[in-house]
Structures are given as C-alpha cells and as structure tokens.
Amino acid sequence: xxxxxxxxxxxxxxxxxxxxxxxxxxxxxxxxxxxxxxxxxxxxxxxxxxxxxxxxxxxxxxxxxxxxxxxxxxxxxxxxxxxxxxxxxxxxxxxxxxxxxxxxxxxxxxxxxxxxxxxxxxxxxxxxxxxxxxxxxxxxxxxxxxxxxxxxxxxxxxxxxxxxxxxxxxxxxxxxxxxxxxxxxxx
Numbered sequence: 635x636x637x638x639x640x641x642x643x644x645x646x647x648x649x650x651x652x653x654x655x656x657x658x659x660x661x662x663x664x665x666x667x668x669x670x671x672x673x674x675x676x677x678x679x680x681x682x683x684x685x686x687x688x689x690x691x692x693x694x695x696x697x698x699x700x701x702x703x704x705x706x707x708x709x710x711x712x713x714x715x716x717x718x719x720x721x722x723x724x725x726x727x728x729x730x731x732x733x734x735x736x737x738x739x740x741x742x743x744x745x746x747x748x749x750x751x752x753x754x755x756x757x758x759x760x761x762x763x764x765x766x767x768x769x770x771x772x773x774x775x776x777x778x779x780x781x782x783x784x785x786x787x788x789x790x791x792x793x794x795x796x797x798x799x800x801x802x803x804x805x806x807x808x809x810x811x812x813x814x815x816x817x818x819x820x821x
Contacts (some may be wrong), residue, residue, distance in 0.1 A: 638820045641709040644810065645819035650708055653701045654815060657735070660694050665788050672781065688746070689756045691739040698735045716809045727794055734787040741780035748773035 641647035646654070667687045674680040743761075746753050750768045753761040801811040813819055 636821075640707075641711060643711055645711060645814050647708060648817075648820045649704055650701070651815055651817060651820065653697055653704065657694060657697050657701065660690055660697070661787075661791060664690050664694060665784070665791075668781075668784055685754065685757070688742065688753045691742055692753060692755045692761065694735070695739045695743075698732070702732070711810075711814045713809045713811075716811075720809075723797075727790065727797070730790055731794065734783060734790060738780060738783050738787055741776050741783065745773045745777040745780060748776065 637648055638645060639648050641650060645651070664687065667683055667690065671680065671683055671687060674683070743753065744765075747763045747765040748767075748769045750763060752763050755761065798812055798815075801807055801809065807813055
C-alpha cells in the first residue's frame with residue numbers, strides 16, 4: 635500500500651490533507667484564545683496568553699505559506715458532476731478563507747511592530763521588528779480591524795464547516811467532497 639503525498643482525482647493527497655487539518659486545529663485554538671483575550675483585563679495571565687496567541691498565529695502563517703506553495707505544485711481532485719453553483723460557492727469561500735488566513739495574522743504582526751514589540755514564538759524564536767517607527771494610533775486601528783476580521787473569519791469557518799457537514803450528512807457525500815479531505819483517501 636502506497637501513501638499518496640500529492641493529490642489526484644480522488645484525493646487532495648497527504649500533504650494537503652495534513653496541512654488542512656493542522657490549520658483547522660490551530661484555528662480552533664486561535665479563535666478560542668482570541669475570544670478569551672478580548673474578555674480579559676490586563677494581567678500577567680493576559681500577557682502570557684498574548685504570547686501564546688502570537689505563537690499560534692505565527693505557526694498558522696507558516697503553514698498557510700507552505701499550503702499556498704503546495705497548492706500550485708499539487709494536483710487537485712475535480713468532480714465534473716458537482717453542480718456549477720457548488721463550484722462557485724466553494725471557490726468564493728476558499729478565496730475568502732485564504733484572504734483571512736493571511737490578513738488576520740498579518741494585522742496582528744503589524745500591530746506588534748507598530749507598537750515596537752518583537753514576536754517571540756513559544757519563547758524560542760524571535761521575529762524581530764522590521765518597522766523603524768512606532769505609531770500607536772495606527773497600531774490601535776489595525777488591532778481593531780484584526781479583531782473584527784477575526785470575528786468574520788469565525789463566521790466563514792463555520793460556513794465552511796456546515797458545508798462539509800452538508801456534503802457528508804445531507805447529500806451523503808455524493809460528490810466525494812468530504813472523502814477527499816479524509817486521511818483514508820490517500821491509500
């Protein structure tokens with residue numbers, strides 16, 4: 635039995651599937667920590683959670699960059715039987731997801747840099763500040779946009795999740811959409 639790293643007509647392949655589910659898991663952690671942060675008063679615990687939130691966001695950005703590069707290299711499954719409106723909705727949703735996967739962490743990164751702060755990933759790797767000026771007013775605007783885009787991001791992920799459930803449960807995965815993102819499809 636050979637495991638398929640690249641995608642084909644029936645599967646996205648191990649690399650795309652693994653990165654999809656890792657990003658999904660990390661987003662769940664990120665959304666949870668972000669919501670918690672928005673409810674906390676300033677404290678040492680909040681500072682620790684900010685460091686954790688920044689670390690997870692950095693890891694997500696790395697996976698997303700890798701995933702985008704891999705997407706150009708990888709073969710992707712295509713189902714000619716899938717209704718045209720499904721294809722269009724899927725394409726729009728995925729474009730919005732990728733936009734948010736880049737923009738939300740990037741806004742967080744810019745907020746830190748404009749606030750003259752480095753990002754230290756899990757206390758091990760420092761992402762140095764590359765912006766040579768400090769601008770608290772702009773930083774405050776960016777973090778507010780970061781927050782509202784993150785709320786919208788949660789909504790889009792929920793839409794994506796329910797679309798997957800629709801394919802799996804309602805139409806019994808007739809077009810093999812859910813199957814192609816399962817690890818079983820790589821064998």
